[in-house]
């Protein structure tokens with residue numbers, strides 16, 4: 001089952017005369033991890049950011065094609081490129097959350113960081129909030145480290161802990177899809193390992209797309225891999241096929257380190 005179906009999708013940034021993505025067709029499988037790989041500037045982040053329309057924080061970008069998102073309650077797909085209203089954008093970003101390269105905790109307490117989205121979603125009951133915050137922190141493998149300091153500032157956490165807090169914040173609102181944009185590139189190997197384990201664990205609950213420059217990371221954790229080059233999708237397949245038996249020469253050259 002596809003949680004997202006990207007179809008003949010092209011994207012041009014505002015004020016730029018050529019598209020940064022051309023005619024991309026790609027499924028995002030439910031409860032699987034899809035890695036987007038390719039050399040710098042090939043459009044990985046642009047594609048990931050299109051999946052929850054975060055580009056639209058700036059006006060004037062041009063979209064073509066479709067990005068259909070499954071509504072897990074009704075089983076129907078809706079083209080997110082048709083979204084225009086502010087409340088629909090808020091709903092979309094609850095369904096499709098994003099974790100950035102640099103941890104982005106808010107300058108507030110650990111508890112309030114995780115409760116933030118829940119409050120926006122209209123949850124006011126204090127015990128319900130506390131339960132959901134605890135469950136999210138447990139779900140992002142941070143609870144043991146922070147349960148006795150929930151009222152302390154999130155800015156006092158280590159980089160790896162901050163990243164897990166951002167994951168807890170995203171998980172709290174029960175998204176269908178989580179988008180990770182190079183989530184470990186600012187972290188040391190131990191924190192990276194913890195985040196990778198967490199991402200693999202999270203796929204039981206959500207579908208995941210991840211941009212990574214780290215080939216080993218893509219091969220370790222992803223089920224599917226999309227190789228992109230200069231705004232085109234060159235090859236998409238099961239991760240083992242991409243890494244062990246790629247069909248395209250460009251894919252092979254990239255994964256064997258001959259360019260990029």
Ligand SMILES: Nc1ncnc2c1ncn2[C@@H]1O[C@H](COP(=O)(O)OP(=O)(O)OP(=O)(O)O)[C@@H](O)[C@H]1O
Pocket residue numbers: 013014016020038039040041042043044045046047
């Ligand atoms: N805000 C922007 N305005 C105009 N062009 C942009 C903007 N952001 C990115 N681009 C261009 O779009 C293309 C794709 O960039 P993108 O950041 O998606 O690539 P990437 O594969 O994620 O690269 P990297 O691995 O370096 O992060 C590049 O040519 C880039 O210069």
